[in-house]
Amino acid sequence: MSQGFDPKKHVALNPERVSYTSSTDFPGHFADEDHSWNPAEFKKRLAVRVERISNRSIEFDLVGVDASIANAFRRILIAEVPTICIERVYVHNNTSIIVDEVLAHRLGLIPLHVNPVFMDCVYHPDGQPTDRNTIVFKLCAKCERRRNAPKDAKDPAQLYINHEVLSSQLEWVPQGEQSIVMAANPPAPTNPNIVLVKLRPGQEIEIELHAVKGVGKDHAKFSPVATASYRLLPKVILKKEIPPHLADKFQNCFTKGVIRVDPRTKRVSVDESQARRETMSREVYRHPEFEGCVQLARVRDHFLFNIESEGFYPPERLLPEAIKVMRSKIRTLREAAQGLLQDIGVVEDVEMAS
Amino acid sequence: MSEATPKIRIMKGAAPDLSAATYQIFDETHTMGNALRWMIMKNPKVQFCGYSVPHPSENLIQLRIQMFDGLSSLNALLEALDNLDGVCESVEERYLVSLREGRYERWEEKS
Numbered sequence: 374m375s376q377g378f379d380p381k382k383h384v385a386l387n388p389e390r391v392s393y394t395s396s397t398d399f400p401g402h403f404a405d406e407d408h409s410w411n412p413a414e415f416k417k418r419l420a421v422r423v424e425r426i427s428n429r430s431i432e433f434d435l436v437g438v439d440a441s442i443a444n445a446f447r448r449i450l451i452a453e454v455p456t457i458c459i460e461r462v463y464v465h466n467n468t469s470i471i472v473d474e475v476l477a478h479r480l481g482l483i484p485l486h487v488n489p490v491f492m493d494c495v496y497h498p499d500g501q502p503t504d505r506n507t508i509v510f511k512l513c514a515k516c517e518r519r520r521n522a523p524k525d526a527k528d529p530a531q532l533y534i535n536h537e538v539l540s541s542q543l544e545w546v547p548q549g550e551q552s553i554v555m556a557a558n559p560p561a562p563t564n565p566n567i568v569l570v571k572l573r574p575g576q577e578i579e580i581e582l583h584a585v586k587g588v589g590k591d592h593a594k595f596s597p598v599a600t601a602s603y604r605l606l607p608k609v610i611l612k613k614e615i616p617p618h619l620a621d622k623f624q625n626c627f628t629k630g631v632i633r634v635d636p637r638t639k640r641v642s643v644d645e646s647q648a649r650r651e652t653m654s655r656e657v658y659r660h661p662e663f664e665g666c667v668q669l670a671r672v673r674d675h676f677l678f679n680i681e682s683e684g685f686y687p688p689e690r691l692l693p694e695a696i697k698v699m700r701s702k703i704r705t706l707r708e709a710a711q712g713l714l715q716d717i718g719v720v721e722d723v724e725m726a727s
Numbered sequence: 728m729s730e731a732t733p734k735i736r737i738m739k740g741a742a743p744d745l746s747a748a749t750y751q752i753f754d755e756t757h758t759m760g761n762a763l764r765w766m767i768m769k770n771p772k773v774q775f776c777g778y779s780v781p782h783p784s785e786n787l788i789q790l791r792i793q794m795f796d797g798l799s800s801l802n803a804l805l806e807a808l809d810n811l812d813g814v815c816e817s818v819e820e821r822y823l824v825s826l827r828e829g830r831y832e833r834w835e836e837k838s
Contacts, residue, residue, distance in 0.1 A: 400771035409811055410769035412817075421821035427836035433825070435818070441765040442814060448758040564838070689826055696819045700812055702759055706752065707808045708736035714801055715743070 378610050383670040388467055388658040391715030396439055396673060411533050418674075423689070430681040431688035435603070436674060443603055443676045449695040450601035452590040453702075454721055455494065456684050457487040457560075458506065459584045467633040468571045476578075477571060484684040485584055487560040492586040507632060508560050508584040514538045516572035535572055541565035543582070553679075560584070563684060597691060599681040605671035606650040612665055613639040623666075626657035730812045738789070745794040761790040766807040766814075772798050813838065 376609065379392040400409045401535060418437035425432040435443055469476070485508075494505045501504075516535045529536040540562035547555070570578060588597035615623045617639035624632040630647040634640070653671075657663050668693035682688040734753055741748035752759070752804035766790040767776040767790075775793040825831075 399768045400773075407771075408769070409771040410766065412810070412813055415814070419817055419821060421818060421823045423822070423827050423831040425832045425834060429836040429838055433822070437817065438814065439765050441761040442818075445758045445762040446818075448756070453758070471754075478818065624773065643741075645795055692822055693819055696815050700774045700815050702755070703808050703812045703815070705734060706755075706763075709807065710801060710805050710808065713735055714805070717801070 376610060377612075378668045380674060382470045382603065383608060383610075385657065386653060386669040386671065395568050398439070426689055429683075429688060430679065431691070432677065432679050433692070434606075435676040435678055438674060438676070444711060445697050445699060446465060446692065447678075448599050449698050450598050450680060450691055451596055453588050453698050454686075454691070454694045455489050455586050455588050456595050456597045456686075457485050457489055457492060457584050457586055458592070459483060459485070459510070459582045460587065461583040461585075463581040463583075464578075465581065466577060467571055468576045470576075470579055471570055474630070476570060476580075476622050479583055480670070481568060481579070481592075483543070483569075485560060486558070486685055487555075488558065488583065488685060489586055490647045491554055494586045502583060504529075504551050504584060507548065508546055508551070509546040510560075510582040510584065511544045512538070512542060512569070512578060512580040512582060513544075514542060514570075514572065515577035519575045527583075533572075533574055537568050538570045538572060538578065539565065540567035540569060542569075549689045555651055567629055571727050587706045595687050597682065597684050599683040601678075601680045601691075601713075603676040603678045605673065606675035606677060607653050608670045608672055609643045609648065610668040610670055611641065611643060611666065611670055615663070615666055619662060622660070623663060625655070626660070626663070628652050628654075728759050744797050745799045745801050746797045748791075750790045750792070750804065751792060752788050755788050756780065756786075758790075761788065762811060763790065763804075763807055767792060767803055769810070770803050770806065772796070773803055774799075 381397055383600050384394050384629075385392045388670040398408045400407060402408060415437065422436075424430065436445075459481050460474075462480055464473045464477070467473050467476060471479070477511070487508060492508070495502070495506045504553040514535045516533055519532055519534055522532050526532050537719075537725060543562060545560050563662060572578070587595040609627065620634045620639040620641050623641055624634050628651045631644060631651045633642045633644050635642075649716065652671060657667055657669070678692075680688060682691060686694060734755060736751045736753075736782065737745070737750055737751040743757045757780065760780070764776050764778045767773055773792060774794050774795050778788050780788050790804075792803055794803060796802050
């Protein structure tokens, strides 16, 4: 049966353990198999299929790569794709009940809608801010009583002006050439309705905020994603015929739609197109009558990615950005290794000359 | 050669012909370490390849490469970097093609 369990392609899920978890596709692993790097073969197997896109998230399949590559993309998405966030907060006045440092932390976490390509990274924490690396916001709000509020009003919104300071009240102060470069998309929070501080009459805040470019490994606020994760494609492998009188019970051990039962013959089959919905609950292993009937597995090189965007990037732009970062890392390493090669070449020449 | 912080350094004890060497790569993590290890292991001339993060508070990885037949591990490293770049290129290309074809479900998410 071509659909059987293959330890080279599948990870086995057993009642109490997983097995065949490591990849074995290396030269020298099997005596009669090659497995050395072959770009043509790789491209033949490689498939990327976008499955679902919403305004906030994307799901896609990445087939035919090793876990180390899929994991590199996931790690870069979380920690190394740069975004813009508020990094320095200058509190000129704060008489609210939130202390300065807590407020500063809150402000830092606001996702900003700023295209990172317009900005340079600040390499030194005390480096000079310029219009190329810093975006300035102002946040000034003062709470006052509303003169014409109804006598019996209890709602703070009716009683006071500015009882809540929202993220929409952040005011961008263009610096230098920013007023031209960023005019089409003025920097602002992605969500205008985040409550930053609550105020009462007499309280006021007056703050200057500097936003800079950074990456998630420095601080999670810089991460462009809410989550970036993958899982392996589930696979249900039938090993022998299920007795017709147990067909419905068998079907109920799995997620709805994964197992098909022919209404007439009660013959059981797996709907491969629905396999991704299987929760892998292993319920089927709890029933002694199904022992030896089925092997639960996952396909080792079929990754189901799910990425939720948070901040500037639309979900479909995240993977290309991650790949861009990865390729720039490869380039840096390549240049360094090339330099090493040249240095060694020089040393050898000297030795030969002497 | 004696820059303040090199990106890659060959550690003491490497074979003179670099057929076996451990490379210290600075400012890199499992992200590049594991991907590079995998690609180097795909080379049939490589006898052994492994990487480690010696300490979580030191921002570096160590990559050990041993070659058959006295070949240079540095060349294997360079070759793997090129191949890895090819992988990235192919993945991006396929992704963009799939995106352009538009055979995916669109849905609205409340935030």
